Amino acid sequence: MKAICIQQAGKLDSLALLEIPAPEIADDEVLVRVKAIGVGVQDRWFMPKIAKFPYAIGIEAAGTIEKTGKAATHYQPGDRVMFTSSIQPKGGVWAEFAAVREEALIRIPDDLPFIQAAALPVAGGAALESIRMLGIKPRHTIFMAGASGAIGTLAIQLAKARGGRVAASASAKNHDYMRALGAEKTVDYRDPNWVSQVKEWMPGGVDMALAIQPGTGIGCLHVVRDGGKVVTVSGDQLSAERGIHITQVLVSAETKQELAQLASEVAAGRIHVEIEQVYPFALGIEALEKTETRHARGKILLSDTDLAGLHR
Ligand SMILES: NC(=O)c1ccc[n+]([C@@H]2O[C@H](COP(=O)([O-])OP(=O)(O)OC[C@H]3O[C@@H](n4cnc5c(N)ncnc54)[C@H](OP(=O)(O)O)[C@@H]3O)[C@@H](O)[C@H]2O)c1
Numbered sequence: 001m002k003a004i005c006i007q008q009a010g011k012l013d014s015l016a017l018l019e020i021p022a023p024e025i026a027d028d029e030v031l032v033r034v035k036a037i038g039v040g041v042q043d044r045w046f047m048p049k050i051a052k053f054p055y056a057i058g059i060e061a062a063g064t065i066e067k068t069g070k071a072a073t074h075y076q077p078g079d080r081v082m083f084t085s086s087i088q089p090k091g092g093v094w095a096e097f098a099a100v101r102e103e104a105l106i107r108i109p110d111d112l113p114f115i116q117a118a119a120l121p122v123a124g125g126a127a128l129e130s131i132r133m134l135g136i137k138p139r140h141t142i143f144m145a146g147a148s149g150a151i152g153t154l155a156i157q158l159a160k161a162r163g164g165r166v167a168a169s170a171s172a173k174n175h176d177y178m179r180a181l182g183a184e185k186t187v188d189y190r191d192p193n194w195v196s197q198v199k200e201w202m203p204g205g206v207d208m209a210l211a212i213q214p215g216t217g218i219g220c221l222h223v224v225r226d227g228g229k230v231v232t233v234s235g236d237q238l239s240a241e242r243g244i245h246i247t248q249v250l251v252s253a254e255t256k257q258e259l260a261q262l263a264s265e266v267a268a269g270r271i272h273v274e275i276e277q278v279y280p281f282a283l284g285i286e287a288l289e290k291t292e293t294r295h296a297r298g299k300i301l302l303s304d305t306d307l308a309g310l311h312r
Helices: 114-118 121-134 150-161 172-181 194-201 217-223 254-267 281-292
Strands: 002-006 015-019 029-038 060-068 080-084 097-101 105-107 141-145 165-169 183-187 206-211 224-232 245-248 275-280 299-303
Touching (some): 029 114, 080 114, 114 254, 121 206, 150 165, 165 194, 172 183, 183 194, 206 217
Parallel strands (some): 141 165, 165 183, 206 224
Antiparallel strands (some): 002 015, 029 097, 029 299, 060 080
């Protein structure tokens, strides 16, 4: 099968499109024919300790089941699924076929194209978990840092749907976009006055903040009121101050059920998934480099077609 692989241990720039054997599945796994792949900043470096090279990268995709292991009894060949695969020695999902543990699979609603489904597992999981950890109630005010990307696009809409009032940061070209998603106030993280602009919007500070991009945690602390809450998505280490409660996002088992629900909301048109670009599989490395700039709007995907509707 074709796969985009890291060719040598420790050489993260040795990515290439190669022909490698399809993975063998264990009893509790299924073989998925991959139809669309979600690209993330983690893809170049998420790898098991004992990887065999060349190693197919990637952790997030959607496709159809080709074959099931003996103990994988809940799915059948032809079923449409999305998933985040474990980082396993037999390789990731940037390939024609991927071996995936049955417990990681989430069914895709019939009317959700593979391309939209593949955009959901990682960013959707992180957004859902963030929203749950924030504990948003109607009228709560939330600042989101770095919010026009894959996670922020979903987090703004989910917060708004729970009755929250959102202020969000991104560069100025993305302000109309974030307002269209439901943000009430937008600021540019490059503007030295952005903290005071959030405080003009919410004197005394916002109730809570979500630090999505790495390095945004400190700024979030500056805009949160005494006794508020900061949730960090990218592992920023913060020291507590002014009674502010600080937690880090960790994706839990509960999120799988919520992701299935999110897929239904997307299929019904109630939640928008923004797709900056669908690259053909052969241009995966270019797609990864674009994602690594951290300036994509919404999500970047790989597929053999850029016509999502054709790939049902
Ligand atoms: N904990 C978890 O479970 C989990 C799961 C998934 C991802 N993550 C992490 O979450 C982070 C965000 O993921 P994502 O997929 O949403 O990223 P993304 O799509 O690349 O996010 C891009 C967004 O970040 C903004 N941005 C870029 N540089 C910034 C800066 N210096 N300060 C503030 N905002 C900035 C961009 O704005 P402009 O384009 O307008 O400049 C855009 O809004 C990544 O670091 C990822 O590794 C964590």
